[in-house]
Amino acid sequence: MSEYFNNIFYGVKSFLTGMKLTLSHFKNKKELVATLQYPHEKWPVPERNIGFDHAEYNLIRSRLHVDIDDCIACMQCEKACPVDCIKIDSIKPPKDSDFDCGMTSNDTQKKMIVSRFTIDMSECMYCNLCVFPCPEECIYMVGGPNASKHEIDYEFSQYERDGMIFEFADATDEQIKEAGGEKWIEQRDAKINKHEEGIKLEGEVKIAVPPPVTTPVKADESKPVSKTAVKDSGTGELEIKSFNSISDKMCRGIAKKTFTAAKRAGKDQTAMLSDIAQALSDMGKMTDEIQTILDGLPAPVAEHVTEPEIEQKEPESIPVAAESPTIFEMDLKDLNGIEDKMARGIAKKAFIAAKRAGEDKVEAVKNALEDAGKLDTASEALLSSFTAAYSDSENLDPKVESAGDEKPESGEQSQDLPLFDIKDLNSIDEKMARGMAKKIYTAGKRAEKSRSEVIRDIKAGLSDAGKLDSAIEELLNRLETGS
Amino acid sequence: MEEQLLDKSVIETGEMVLNMGPQHPSTHGVLRLKIHTDGEVVSKIEPIIGYLHRCFEKHCEKLSYEQIVPFTDRCDYLASMHMDHAYSLAVEKLLDIELPERVEYIRVIISELQRIASHLVAVGTFGLDVGAITPFTWTIRDRERVLDLFEALCGARLLYNYIWPGGVSHDLPPKFLERTIEFLEYFDPQIDELNNLLTTNKIFIERTADVGVLPPEVGINYGVTGPSLRGSGVNFDLRKNEPYSVYPNFDFDVPLGEGIMGTLGDSWDRYYVRVLEMRESAKIIRQAIEQLPDGDVHAALPKKVRPNAGEVYGRYESARGDVGFYIISNGKNIPLRVKMRSPAFCNLSVLSEISEGWMISDIIAILGSLDIVLGEIDR
Ligand code: SF4
Ligand code: SF4
Numbered sequence: 001m002s003e004y005f006n007n008i009f010y011g012v013k014s015f016l017t018g019m020k021l022t023l024s025h026f027k028n029k030k031e032l033v034a035t036l037q038y039p040h041e042k043w044p045v046p047e048r049n050i051g052f053d054h055a056e057y058n059l060i061r062s063r064l065h066v067d068i069d070d071c072i073a074c075m076q077c078e079k080a081c082p083v084d085c086i087k088i089d090s091i092k093p094p095k096d097s098d099f100d101c102g103m104t105s106n107d108t109q110k111k112m113i114v115s116r117f118t119i120d121m122s123e124c125m126y127c128n129l130c131v132f133p134c135p136e137e138c139i140y141m142v143g144g145p146n147a148s149k150h151e152i153d154y155e156f157s158q159y160e161r162d163g164m165i166f167e168f169a170d171a172t173d174e175q176i177k178e179a180g181g182e183k184w185i186e187q188r189d190a191k192i193n194k195h196e197e198g199i200k201l202e203g204e205v206k207i208a209v210p211p212p213v214t215t216p217v218k219a220d221e222s223k224p225v226s227k228t229a230v231k232d233s234g235t236g237e238l239e240i241k242s243f244n245s246i247s248d249k250m251c252r253g254i255a256k257k258t259f260t261a262a263k264r265a266g267k268d269q270t271a272m273l274s275d276i277a278q279a280l281s282d283m284g285k286m287t288d289e290i291q292t293i294l295d296g297l298p299a300p301v302a303e304h305v306t307e308p309e310i311e312q313k314e315p316e317s318i319p320v321a322a323e324s325p326t327i328f329e330m331d332l333k334d335l336n337g338i339e340d341k342m343a344r345g346i347a348k349k350a351f352i353a354a355k356r357a358g359e360d361k362v363e364a365v366k367n368a369l370e371d372a373g374k375l376d377t378a379s380e381a382l383l384s385s386f387t388a389a390y391s392d393s394e395n396l397d398p399k400v401e402s403a404g405d406e407k408p409e410s411g412e413q414s415q416d417l418p419l420f421d422i423k424d425l426n427s428i429d430e431k432m433a434r435g436m437a438k439k440i441y442t443a444g445k446r447a448e449k450s451r452s453e454v455i456r457d458i459k460a461g462l463s464d465a466g467k468l469d470s471a472i473e474e475l476l477n478r479l480e481t482g483s
Numbered sequence: 484m485e486e487q488l489l490d491k492s493v494i495e496t497g498e499m500v501l502n503m504g505p506q507h508p509s510t511h512g513v514l515r516l517k518i519h520t521d522g523e524v525v526s527k528i529e530p531i532i533g534y535l536h537r538c539f540e541k542h543c544e545k546l547s548y549e550q551i552v553p554f555t556d557r558c559d560y561l562a563s564m565h566m567d568h569a570y571s572l573a574v575e576k577l578l579d580i581e582l583p584e585r586v587e588y589i590r591v592i593i594s595e596l597q598r599i600a601s602h603l604v605a606v607g608t609f610g611l612d613v614g615a616i617t618p619f620t621w622t623i624r625d626r627e628r629v630l631d632l633f634e635a636l637c638g639a640r641l642l643y644n645y646i647w648p649g650g651v652s653h654d655l656p657p658k659f660l661e662r663t664i665e666f667l668e669y670f671d672p673q674i675d676e677l678n679n680l681l682t683t684n685k686i687f688i689e690r691t692a693d694v695g696v697l698p699p700e701v702g703i704n705y706g707v708t709g710p711s712l713r714g715s716g717v718n719f720d721l722r723k724n725e726p727y728s729v730y731p732n733f734d735f736d737v738p739l740g741e742g743i744m745g746t747l748g749d750s751w752d753r754y755y756v757r758v759l760e761m762r763e764s765a766k767i768i769r770q771a772i773e774q775l776p777d778g779d780v781h782a783a784l785p786k787k788v789r790p791n792a793g794e795v796y797g798r799y800e801s802a803r804g805d806v807g808f809y810i811i812s813n814g815k816n817i818p819l820r821v822k823m824r825s826p827a828f829c830n831l832s833v834l835s836e837i838s839e840g841w842m843i844s845d846i847i848a849i850l851g852s853l854d855i856v857l858g859e860i861d862r
Pocket of ligand 2: 136137
């Protein structure tokens with residue numbers, strides 16, 4: 001029982017002792033307060049005589065500084081650093097040259113010039129090890145009473161990491177060249193270039209399928225050098241002269257003709273080349289030799305890009321090539337030249353509807369755009385470029401044309417084939433794309449469309465939604481040919 | 484229905500595993516404790532370490548002897564001077580060089596100052612762990628004074644790279660000794676204040692006395708060293724038992740735990756040993772300053788540290804216990820192998836043994852009383 005009270009008494013007593021202590025500190029808080037009003041007050045930097053004598057080295061480890069005029073590039077500091085954050089390059093003038101590297105303040109004749117002296121202070125661990133071995137005492141930590149000589153970095157901070165890398169060498173390029181360091185400059189520049197290229201790198205670039213068909217002017221504008229792999233290949237201009245290397249006279253003629261037609265139609269180079277390839281193979285003139293020539297032309301015909309392209313083009317490009325190079329049919333893909341996303345969508349929709357109904361497609365597209373208030377000068381110009389061409393082939397039945405009855409094999413095949421099974425679409429990996437494709441399929445089936453029509457619709461629908469990739473396109477092409 | 488309630492699978496009474504850390508204020512670093520509990524009673528603890536692993540030993544195989552010093556700093560960052568000193572002692576043994584007296588005395592002064600600084604953190608955070616916040620701010624304030632001394636000494640406040648194999652990097656700065664005496668004068672009454680505020684505080688005693696008793700045999704078997712072992716009454720201090728440097732020249736006691744507030748070897752004893760050790764350190768510093776001879780501190784500094792082939796094991800009494808550096812040299816300027824014995828690692832390994840049967844809240848107290856530094860355990 002008495003222990004119980006003892007405990008209570010002791011508890012209260014120790015509590016009071018503590019309180020008393022704390023209170024006593026309130027009285028003389030002025031001198032005992034440890035908090036520093038930091039940005040306004042700064043902790044004094046300890047004093048230490050500074051001179052460049054080993055015993056009295058400046059001690060404040062604030063930031064490394066190099067008196068580069070005194071440095072003889074002996075590399076002692078570089079060797080001493082445990083984390084390798086000092087990088088020194090030096091150039092030794094050849095023996096017979098009379099290049100003077102200068103003297104240090106200790107009257108030592110310098111034998112080399114320092115072309116690079118970088119210290120990466122973000123790697124530095126402020127161990128001071130580099131300071132001691134320097135024979136010229138020219139690398140040291142700034143701060144303390146040395147402030148008059150070199151400003152002290154009290155709060156040593158930077159906004160960017162690059163700010164922490166200090167370059168101390170001040171030799172100009174001319175000096176370096178004079179000392180015989182051209183090679184070093186070359187190497188340095190190569191390194192810098194490589195570095196800059198690396199910065200510009202955009203990582204893996206997905207090749208869009210189908211490639212955007214824009215008017216040549218626009219294409220050039222949107223192709224800054226070294227932007228993407230695909231665009232890169234388009235920078236070289238495809239010229240009519242490029243085809244001169246085709247030896248067979250007739251082939252050359254066909255190629256040139258098709259090229260001119262395609263150019264007039266404002267197709268891009270990939271499309272042009274595939275047109276030419278198509279035209280040639282239609283004439284049975286396609287040889288390996290020509291294929292390689294075409295492949296080697298400025299727009300390399302990347303397999304997975306052009307293959308579906310060729311297939312898709314079949315119905316359209318054949319009449320073009322066979323009848324007359326000047327007449328050409330407006331294609332759904334041509335509408336990709338419309339920049340505004342929404343306008344493009346509207347235009348495509350109208351196009352498909354008009355096509356199905358056998359109406360004037362250009363007119364329909366124009367009207368639709370006008371209704372939506374999206375008809376601007378660019379798209380109008382684009383459309384009007386078709387009007388003239390279209391009026392020639394106005395009387396052609398678009399259905400017949402699109403089915404491509406002039407193409408004896410694949411065209412007929414696709415028309416005769418019954419509609420494929422919906423299950424075939426299951427191999428589309430992407431969930432959303434699959435759903436969309438199936439929806440279009442069902443709609444097409446209800447409308448009793450033909451196989452090629454349904455596939456075309458699916459393609460259009462998917463590419464509108466930006467879901468059409470090469471795998472899907474390949475699948476659809478396979479379905480179209482029934483294999 | 485009744486049967487179902489009694490079914491063991493419905494009301495689980497088995498053990499539960501609780502993760503404490505790696506980010507937990509009371510684990511003194513990034514330590515994860517996997518605590519097996521039954522209710523709130525702890526049955527087993529698995530300390531999981533390695534979150535601060537920096538490949539110190541592997542790194543040493545690539546660095547010259549001088550370059551390793553800054554990395555030893557980073558092992559026990561609360562007592563960097565001790566690490567420098569321990570490593571330098573081992574390398575000097577390997578090099579077989581005699582040091583100037585002045586260097587030895589400077590090293591002792593610095594090491595004991597560092598011991599005070601380190602113990603101040605240990606004591607303060609221990610109070611913090613069991614809920615006393617004020618003492619922590621006070622001890623940190625006092626430690627700050629020691630760090631200021633070190634800053635004047637070598638320019639750095641935490642990671643010094645001051646004690647080198649063969650000497651020290653700088654001689655003492657002007658007025659250093661006066662400032663040290665001044666600090667000691669100021670510091671002695673601070674210990675009394677600390678005793679009043681924390682050591683004899685009823686709540687503190689309730690939380691720590693009788694908690695986590697470490698019997699001497701268990702401590703020895705686990706390889707526990709330093710104040711944690713001396714708290715159990717085992718008189719083992721390398722400064723006395725295997726004297727190095729100039730420690731035999733000084734008159735000081737080795738404080739031992741006596742079980743004043745409870746059982747011998749409880750958390751309170753371990754804590755109190757540290758408080759007493761600070762007084763002893765102050766005593767050593769006073770004597771060393773009196774005896775400090777003149778001389779050149781760089782006299783024995785080798786131009787290049789390139790020991791003959793051989794191996795050496797150096798022991799040192801750091802703030803946490805027996806630090807050992809085992810170095811194999813193959814005659815090059817880069818050691819073939821450096822192995823460090825970490826005292827805190829051994830001290831931590833005993834945690835599971837001594838905390839069995841205690842509550843979770845007591846685990847914090849026991850862990851705090853062991854004073855571990857994760858930088859040294861993981862290294
Ligand atoms: S201070 Fe240490 S880490 Fe920093 S550059 Fe000098 S040697 Fe290297
Ligand atoms: S040690 Fe001194 S002189 Fe030698 S390279 Fe470094 S800064 Fe220059």
